[in-house]
Amino acid sequence: xxxxxxxxxxxxxxxxxxxxxxxxxxxxxxxxxxxxxxxxxxxxxxxxxxxxxxxxxxxxxxxxxxxxxxxxxxxxxxxxxxxxxxxxxxxxxxxxxxxxxxxxxxxxxxxxxxxxxxxxxxxxxxxxxxxxxxxxxxxxxxxxxxxxxxxxxxxxxxxxxxxxxxxxxxxxxxxxxxxxxxxxxxxxxxxxxxxx
Numbered sequence: 001x002x003x004x005x006x007x008x009x010x011x012x013x014x015x016x017x018x019x020x021x022x023x024x025x026x027x028x029x030x031x032x033x034x035x036x037x038x039x040x041x042x043x044x045x046x047x048x049x050x051x052x053x054x055x056x057x058x059x060x061x062x063x064x065x066x067x068x069x070x071x072x073x074x075x076x077x078x079x080x081x082x083x084x085x086x087x088x089x090x091x092x093x094x095x096x097x098x099x100x101x102x103x104x105x106x107x108x109x110x111x112x113x114x115x116x117x118x119x120x121x122x123x124x125x126x127x128x129x130x131x132x133x134x135x136x137x138x139x140x141x142x143x144x145x146x147x148x149x150x151x152x153x154x155x156x157x158x159x160x161x162x163x164x165x166x167x168x169x170x171x172x173x174x175x176x177x178x179x180x181x182x183x184x185x186x187x188x189x190x191x192x193x194x195x196x
Contacts, residue, residue: 003079003122006034008111011047023111025080025121032132034080034123036088042108049115051186061112072096078114080107080123083131161191 009026021043025034038046045061047053058066068075073094079102082089090110092103105113114121161169173188 001124004028004030004125004128006080006121006123008046008050008115008121009033011043011050023108025111025123026135027128027132031135032128033135034128034132036107036111038108038111042106042112045112046108046115047186049112053185061109061116064113065116068094075113075117075119076100077119078105078110078121080110080121080127083127088127088131161188164191166192166195 005028006025007028008023010022010024012022012024013020020037020039022035022037023043023046025036027033045059048055048059049061055062065075073096076093076095078090078092080088080090088107090105090107092105092110092113094101094103111121164172169188169192173185173192176184176188
């Protein structure tokens, strides 16, 4: 089967499920998008790597990368290889100097590792046909990540951040970094940078 290369084009709150996120993968040189619902921790792991943030302690996916590097295992590619009852299945294609091995993985974990290793992400035509969305050529991509508060019930949107003073934003940024809420930190940092 021919593989189709994808890239991460957006990470945002899932419209369909509370306390979930959607990572949107886009077909490289194409108009199709593949939205995948993931959990908050997985979204944070992907966002931290996409934004090149350095947490005070390694996250699980950073630990996995460090472990693989220590034993000279390279992540060559991620393949989203199946879709059953709305659940995506993926494989990590890893290699050493002696062997190539495919390892079963949750798709969210595979994507978090792909970002860290800078490796390509692939899927197959039948998956894009069944779960993909065809974008209009003139449609603009949603690039913003909406921020979630430290507590589950507290949601802060871009418009809420826009109403805050600069000193308040810096205080809030430190608070969310202390709680290791990196997704929310990205939105706050973006608001602070807009004002510079």
